[in-house]
Structures are given as structure tokens and as C-alpha cells.
Amino acid sequence: MEQSLSLDNPSSEVDSDQALMLQYAAGNARAFELLYVKHKGPLYRYFVRQINDLQLAEDLYQETWSRVIKAASQYETSAKFTTWLYRIAHNLVIDHVRALKPVNNFTEVFEPEQDHEAQLGCDDANLEAQMLDSQKAHLLKGCVANLPQVQKEAFLLNVEMGFTAAIIADIAGATLEATKSRIRYAYKGLKECVDLKWQGANHD
Numbered sequence: 001m002e003q004s005l006s007l008d009n010p011s012s013e014v015d016s017d018q019a020l021m022l023q024y025a026a027g028n029a030r031a032f033e034l035l036y037v038k039h040k041g042p043l044y045r046y047f048v049r050q051i052n053d054l055q056l057a058e059d060l061y062q063e064t065w066s067r068v069i070k071a072a073s074q075y076e077t078s079a080k081f082t083t084w085l086y087r088i089a090h091n092l093v094i095d096h097v098r099a100l101k102p103v104n105n106f107t108e109v110f111e112p113e114q115d116h117e118a119q120l121g122c123d124d125a126n127l128e129a130q131m132l133d134s135q136k137a138h139l140l141k142g143c144v145a146n147l148p149q150v151q152k153e154a155f156l157l158n159v160e161m162g163f164t165a166a167i168i169a170d171i172a173g174a175t176l177e178a179t180k181s182r183i184r185y186a187y188k189g190l191k192e193c194v195d196l197k198w199q200g201a202n203h204d
Contacts, residue, residue, distance in 0.1 A: 017081035
């Protein structure tokens, strides 16, 4: 018997995505269609930006939804649906990276004396200003591709998905401190990379 949650008015105890997933687990195929339509674009972009291979990105994207379907009967609302979905996607990306080479390592020193949230906000504003310039936006895209894997994922989830450091930490299975460091190092590295490429381009 299907749960009686309304698609238009999901239970107040869970968010709309969680309610839809519970309905799908109970046999409501329409609920899955709504989830798929809502998340397909951002999820696909997540894979494309992480992996410079459109066919592989498509394969991992499809595998993510396949795993969502397979895990539907065991789904619990202990985590937001979006967090759960991107944790599946994250694990697939990590499996792929590990199959090719060890995951990129970098120093994850957390500097507690720094105001990380203020740092992120400042750097975010700087990068947004750079992205207004089409040439610098192109340079930024290339710099993102060259980031260490863990920094690239943290940056993309923070900037493109709007996820907080806490949510990203949950998705990646990392500590909040390490996640903030990854985001901070990514912003710092990107700013330096864009500035360097921009100067080089203007001197050619």
C-alpha cells in the first residue's frame, strides 16, 4: 500500500525531496519522475565538471540513478535527499579516480585562528567578479579542471550547488575542518591560477 503523502503537500516532518523518495519507495513511480526532473541537470553537471569525459560522466550519472532505484526500499530520512544523492555520486567519482590513480593528496592544515566563513565569502566575491569577465571565466574553467580532486569537488559543490561546508563534509565523509580547508585552498589556488594565466595572456 502506498503512503498517503501528497506530492503537492509533503509531510512537514521531512522536506519535499524526502517525501517524494518515501513515496517512490512505497511504489509511486510519479514521485521518482519528479525527483529525477528536479535533480537531473545539477547532478549531470556535477559529473561533467568532475570528469573531462562526457561519455563517462553520462555513465556515472546513469549509475547514480540506478543506485537510487536499487536503494529505494532502504531509504531513510536521517539525511536530506540531496545529501544522500550526492554521496552516491561522490562515491562513484572516487571509485573512478582510484581506479586510475591514487586520489590527489594535499596539505589539509586547518588554521583555527582564521575566520573561514569570512574568508570564503571574500574569496567567493572575488571569483564572482572574475567570472563576470568572459575571458577570465574561460581561464577559471581550465584552472578548476587542474585542481586536486578533493579540492575540485569541494569547490564545485560549494559554488555551483550552493552547499555549505557542513553538507559537503557529510557528502565526502570528511571532517568539517578538512572540508573548509579544501574549499579555502581551492579558492586560493584558483585565484592564483587565474591571475597567472591572465597576466601571461596579456603579455603574449
